[in-house]
Amino acid sequence: MTILETKNLTFSYPDGTVALEDISVRIEKGKKIAFVGRNGSGKSTLFLSMNGTHRPKKGEILFHGKSLKYDSKSLREVRKNIGIVFQNSDDQIFAPTIYQDVAFGPTNLGYSKEKVQEIVHKTLEYVGLMHLKDKPPHHLSGGQKKRVAIAGIVAMDPEIIILDEPLANLDPVGADEVMDLLNEQSYFGKTIIISTHDVDLAYSWADYIFLMNEHKIISEGTPEEIFMETEKLKAAHLRRPATLEIYEEIKRRGMARNNCCPRDIPDLVHALRSQHLLWVDVTPEVKEGDYINLGVFYGEYAQNSDYEAANCKVLHIHDDGLAIVEMDRKAFRAGSIGVYDTARYSGGEFTEIIKRDGIECVGAMGKKSKLLAEKEDIYLDVTAGVIDRSILNALAGQRCLILTHGGMVHHAMDRIKAYLEKSGINIPVSIINPGADEPVNQEVTESMTT
Ligand SMILES: Nc1ncnc2c1ncn2[C@@H]1O[C@H](COP(=O)(O)OP(=O)(O)OP(=O)(O)O)[C@@H](O)[C@H]1O
Numbered sequence: 001m002t003i004l005e006t007k008n009l010t011f012s013y014p015d016g017t018v019a020l021e022d023i024s025v026r027i028e029k030g031k032k033i034a035f036v037g038r039n040g041s042g043k044s045t046l047f048l049s050m051n052g053t054h055r056p057k058k059g060e061i062l063f064h065g066k067s068l069k070y071d072s073k074s075l076r077e078v079r080k081n082i083g084i085v086f087q088n089s090d091d092q093i094f095a096p097t098i099y100q101d102v103a104f105g106p107t108n109l110g111y112s113k114e115k116v117q118e119i120v121h122k123t124l125e126y127v128g129l130m131h132l133k134d135k136p137p138h139h140l141s142g143g144q145k146k147r148v149a150i151a152g153i154v155a156m157d158p159e160i161i162i163l164d165e166p167l168a169n170l171d172p173v174g175a176d177e178v179m180d181l182l183n184e185q186s187y188f189g190k191t192i193i194i195s196t197h198d199v200d201l202a203y204s205w206a207d208y209i210f211l212m213n214e215h216k217i218i219s220e221g222t223p224e225e226i227f228m229e230t231e232k233l234k235a236a237h238l239r240r241p242a243t244l245e246i247y248e249e250i251k252r253r254g255m256a257r258n259n260c261c262p263r264d265i266p267d268l269v270h271a272l273r274s275q276h277l278l279w280v281d282v283t284p285e286v287k288e289g290d291y292i293n294l295g296v297f298y299g300e301y302a303q304n305s306d307y308e309a310a311n312c313k314v315l316h317i318h319d320d321g322l323a324i325v326e327m328d329r330k331a332f333r334a335g336s337i338g339v340y341d342t343a344r345y346s347g348g349e350f351t352e353i354i355k356r357d358g359i360e361c362v363g364a365m366g367k368k369s370k371l372l373a374e375k376e377d378i379y380l381d382v383t384a385g386v387i388d389r390s391i392l393n394a395l396a397g398q399r400c401l402i403l404t405h406g407g408m409v410h411h412a413m414d415r416i417k418a419y420l421e422k423s424g425i426n427i428p429v430s431i432i433n434p435g436a437d438e439p440v441n442q443e444v445t446e447s448m449t450t
Pocket of ligand 1: 013037042045
């Protein structure tokens with residue numbers, strides 16, 4: 001279902017600079033959308049047009065199929081439902097305290113003082129800034145300011161959240177925390193639109209991408225489609241994502257499975273063709289069709305030590321005694337992944353779970369979960385890219401624990417299950433402390449082969 005649409009949108013600034021030319025896009029409800037383009041291509045202008053801040057010279061904008069109107073009542077309604085987080089948080093945050101800043105939107109919507117308080121507390125808790133609620137925003141770090149700006153928008157409960165360069169000036173962990181927030185909002189059914197020139201982010205995150213160059217949309221499609229268009233990327237001064245570049249190189253060396261389009265590191269690992277055929281020296285008594293044991297180096301993926309014996313069938317023996325053998329390896333030493341919902345935390349249980357389940361790798365997603373881990377003095381092995389890192393560590397045999405809360409629990413479960421289903425690997429995965437309406441164990445049970 002289309003939630004937002006622009007038709008032949010054209011916009012120029014008062015000094016005559018043309019910023020948008022004939023832009024027609026359709027945004028589907030609930031999707032994660034990225035507008036990708038170099039500096040000055042028109043992304044910010046388009047976003048400000050989408051919520052009625054800029055009035056187009058030509059064309060129109062439709063929200064739920066209705067053309068945008070520019071009287072103050074209609075604009076108020078649109079801005080309640082289409083929230084924008086600006087690239088520079090200082091353009092957005094202006095109240096004397098963080099609490100007041102987040103309260104601004106809900107207050108303007110005419111909610112009672114009690115309801116505003118309830119919303120602000122919930123939202124600040126959600127972004128992990130409750131402990132800073134009375135601080136003036138200008139005393140915060142860039143990453144904290146970004147979270148305040150997002151909180152201010154989330155507090156209005158808009159249908160669409162637009163973020164202009166959401167990760168600009170954030171460190172990797174801060175960037176990950178912002179993406180965790182966005183993924184959770186997406187899980188709750190919000191439509192998320194971002195602008196970025198970070199091709200790696202757009203490729204791994206978005207459901208659908210619009211490519212912009214010189215005030216126009218030059219292409220649109222799924223990430224896989226967009227990043228195959230080398231010429232258009234070049235025209236837009238962009239490059240292909242690193243994951244795709246690595247995959248292409250692996251493929252050129254005959255080491256990749258065919259027809260896959262890895263979007264992240266676990267995908268890339270899965271894209272590696274397992275090493276089936278080996279070329280070895282055999283003794284004269286070995287015949288074609290025999291089985292021999294060979295020592296193979298598997299690193300952390302081995303079941304007992306880094307080296308192990310793999311049973312190999314001799315396929316062909318050359319005159320010079322060299323043979324081609326095929327490895328017959330059945331299984332990885334698989335670890336496990338447990339997801340703990342910190343929304344149901346009552347105090348002190350992490351230490352107990354880590355001891356009880358022999359956890360070797362702990363990761364936390366979201367500020368709230370990280371703060372709780374700190375409170376229990378838990379060392380966090382992973383604080384960024386937590387889901388992917390946990391999958392990779394579990395593939396190497398580790399027992400992993402992910403601390404997160406609310407919608408992120410299900411986002412993490414869905415992502416892990418999707419990966420395991422796609423790769424046919426079996427790793428026990430469960431929500432450790434499910435709610436009354438959730439299944440205790442969500443194991444994926446397909447058989448595992450290399
Ligand atoms: N207030 C303004 N007055 C005049 N021209 C402007 C104004 N704001 C932006 N522009 C121009 O409009 C064009 C589009 O700018 P816009 O900021 O929308 O691009 P962008 O893709 O968001 O860039 P960036 O990635 O650098 O944020 C550029 O040529 C820019 O110089």
